[in-house]
Structure formats: structure tokens, C-alpha cells
Amino acid sequence: MRIPCPFCGERDLSEFSYLGDAARQPDLGADLAEPLFKAVYLRDNPAGPHEELWQHLFGCRSWLIVTRNTVTHEILAATLAQQAMRG
Amino acid sequence: MYAWRPKCCRRHCANAVRYSLINLVRQALSGHQGWGPAWRDAEPKRSYDVIVVGGGGHGLATAHYLAKVHGIRHVAVLEKGWIGSGNAGRNTTIIRSNYLLPGNNPFYELSMKLWEGLEQDLNFNTMVSQRGVLNLFHSDAQRDAYARRGNAMRMHGVDAELLGPEAVRRMLPFLNFAAARFPIQGGLLQRRGGTARHDAVVWGYARAASDRGVDIIQNCEVTGFLRNGARITGVQTTRGDIQAGKVGIAVAGHTSRLAAMANLRLPIESHVLQAFVSEALKPFISCVVTFGAGHFYISQSDKGGLVFGGDIDGYNSYAQRGNLPAVEDVCESGMALMPAIGRVRMLRSWGGIMDMTMDGSPIIDRTPHAGLYLNGGWCYGGFKATPASGYCFAHLLALDEPHATARAFRLDRFVSGHLLDEKGQGAQPNLH
Secondary structure (H helix, E strand, C coil), X not given: CEEEECCCEEEEHHHCEEXXXXXXXXXXXXCCHHHHHXXXXXXXXXXXXXXXXXXXXXXXXXXXXXXXXXXXXXXXXXXXXXHHHHC | CCCCHHHHHHCXXXXXXXXXXXXXXXHHHCCCCCCXXXXXXXXXXXXXXXXXXXXXXXXXXXXXXXXXXXXCCCEEEECCCCCCCCHHHCCCCEECCCCCCCCCXXXXXXXXXXXXXXXXXHCCCCCCECCCEEEEECCHHHHHHHHHHHHHHXXXXXXXXXXXXXXXXXXXXXXXXXXXXXXXXXXXXXXXXXXXXXXXXXXXXXXXXXXXXXXXXXXXXXEEEEEECCEEEEEEECCEEEEEEEEEECCCCCHHHHHHCCCCCECEEXXXXXXXXXXXXXXXXXXXXXXXXXXXXXXXXXXXXXXXXXXXXXXXCCCCCCCHHHHHXXXXXXXXXXXXXXXXXXXXXXXXXXXXXXXXXXXXXXXXXXCXXXXXXXXXXXXXXXXXXXXXXXXXXXXXXXXXXXXXXXXXXXXXXXXXXXXXXXXXXXXX
């Protein structure tokens, strides 16, 4: 697998570390128990395209949102997480 | 010469020919024409008392114990491919019960006891070999942790021995004692642990279940669930709808996909775990050895191949193949532990899809839907659990209450906070 880091270009898998599903974290509202349980423990775990967080650990150290097919390992897109989270 | 077979196969009556010395001699004298198939490749009926989805070791074991222990014989096992084509055929065949936590240990010890009597129970040679499982430690802290685990095991009635470096050296003199970056300080040995033949386990359970009237239906993929209000009343399959009193799913690796058909979101991620086998060598590794300074486990099969593996690749995957960084990591660990294997050629590698739960422990429980039961989340450890998993899942399906040894494997433990975190890594599946 090679991931196209928006900063560094296409780099080998071994330079990255994986965090997991890039689903948005809950808003910090009044009752957190239920939303936190869902955010911490539950996953969609799809077979197919999956948005996930990777860090280019041995490169620019940016956090990325990578869209990857979990059945074929094809990388469909990679954007800077900072931009995606702002937008 | 097959004239006897169709009649016998259509009814549940005739048991498969018993495997015994007398029958071996008898069959030899008649040219081995009378053995017959080991199990019936059944056609789906319209309804069953219980449907088990997944024709791997766990599903077939469930069907066997449903029929044998609970007398529920109107059972179907549905398999989307052929039986044993998933993780049952993609593991490293290790059996052990060296667990620390009170929620885990009695369950895995039940499994070990079932392994010890499995061949007599199934009348099938599953090649259970209690050659020992040795977990090496490489630091004082790790020694303390293993001593604690060993003590916990012994308090549960499980065998455990803490070995010093000299005892390990006597067992496995070719390990890297001299120039190691992480010198071996000893190991925790479970002599009753070992290996079993994975395909034989699948076929043994299939034969024994089929003998008691269970229908094993291959090439039958579940595509949805039948409902009556909130209750699950059957499954939709590629071979038509089938009604059932209860549906149990045992499809670890793909549990999330099946659960999604019932609108369930689970605390599971699917990850790929690679395993490897080398060319065949003369016998030199006498037991199962694990490397404590990395994640690496190795044993030698009866054919002589070294069977070994390490960490999961670490990212969600449903592809039954992994990438090179994990291969490199496993081989580096192997070289650090036993440099002697450096010139051995790797024969094959393969990947299996692991249900990685958020605490590294499995789930055997009811679901929020009446009539639907869940067995999954086996992480790295599905194979050794096969007999107890089937035994406890059958208990749950038959009696609607968890078996005493599987009470901790609840689906709602993530809500209530009663996690079963054997490794102490928290809710990060790729670290378990």
C-alpha cells in the first residue's frame, strides 16, 4: 500500500501509523455517556470505501484523512485532516 | 458400489461408518469401497429450530453440541463457501489456556478439556498434540507479569510452570541466548498446550453433527434477516428464505457485515492477520514458542514446516492478504529469537480476517433482537476457543442463558464498563 500524502507525495505504508475510523467525534454536550460510548466503542466497519485517520509519522507528521477500500486496499483519496476538520 | 449411499444420505438414520481398527481391517478386505462420505452435503429445508450462520469450526461445533448436549437436531449450518474456507483454514493451529483474567480463564480451560477428549467425542483424528506452549520473557517486569499469570492459572486449576533461562536452554538450545538484544530470562510453560489439525477439527465436527441429523448447507450466503416485528424469524439466503426459531451467527471476521443486515453496530473492527509456513525441515522445534520482546509465535507442523505469525497489519481490512511491513516485522522477530531459521525459505503466507473487539475479548451473547444470537469478536484467538465457543454458544441458543464460563463475554460490557482487557491496551483494536 502507498499513501499519497498531500504534503510529501506518494509514500510507503511503513512511514504511516494508523488510528482508525475518521468518523466525527461527538459535540461536548450535557449528557455524554451515550455519545461517548458510540464514539469510543462502536464502528461501522464497512467492507468497501472507509474514511480513516492516518499519521505520516516518519514524514511530515501530518494527520491525514485517507479514503481506502477495505476489500481491495486501494487508496481513493488522502487529505490533510486539519483542512477536513475545519471544513 | 454406491447403491447404498443415496438412501442412507437422505434420511438421518445411518451413521457414518465408525473409524476404528476393526473397520479399517474390514474395509481393507473389501477394497475400501464402503467408507462413504464423512458428512451429508444437505439441501436447505424451509425451516429449522436453529440456524447457525457460518460453517467454520465455531459454527459446526455449535451445531454438534446443540445436537449432542441439548438434543436439538433440527439444525442447519449455513456456509457461504465451503466449510472451513474462512479463518478455520487460515490460523496457526495453537491451542492453550494460559489466560490471566477470571472472565477468560475458565472458558479457555473448558476449551482445553474439550480438546483433550475431542478425538474420542468426535471419532475423528483431530491430531491434538499437547507439545507445550512456552511464552518467553525478557525483562524483570515481564517475569513478574508472567509469574502473576502463571499463579492465576494455577489457582484456576490450570497447569503452569515458570522456567528460568537454564531450563529454557535445555528445551530449546538453539534460541539466541548469546548475542540477543533482549536476552531470554525464562519462560512460562503450559505443557498441556500445543497444536491441533485445523482442517480435521472442521471435518470432525461436521461429521459428528451431520451424524446426529444436522444439515450442513454449503454455497448458501445469508443476504438478510426475516423479521416478525422486532423478532428475527429466519434468514434470506442465495438459496431462498429459511425460517428458524433462533438464528445464531458465528462468522468472525465478517460479524459487522452480518450484524449490519440487522441494523446492529458492533464494537468490532475487521483486521487482517498474516501467517506463514516455511519449507519442511527435520523436527527441531519441539513445542510452541512465543517471543516476548516482540510479537512472534512459532511451531513446527507434523509435515515439518515452520508455522509462524505475529501482529495484525494494523488497519481495517476485509482482504485476505496483507502488506510487506508486517511480513518484515514478523521475520525480524523470528530472526531475533532463533537466528538458525535465517536460511530457511518461506513457502506460503496467507491472511485471515480477525474480528478485533475494543478490549481484545470475544462476544457470546444475545442481541437486542429477539431470536438473534451473536458469537464473534475472537480477535487473534479463535482457533483454540473452537470447542468451548461451540459448547457455550449451543448452551446460549438452547437455554437462552449464558454458560457459566462465558458470562463475561457480554455484548453490553462496553456500555457498562465491565471490559475484559486481558492485554490492558484500552479501546484500540489494532493494539490488541
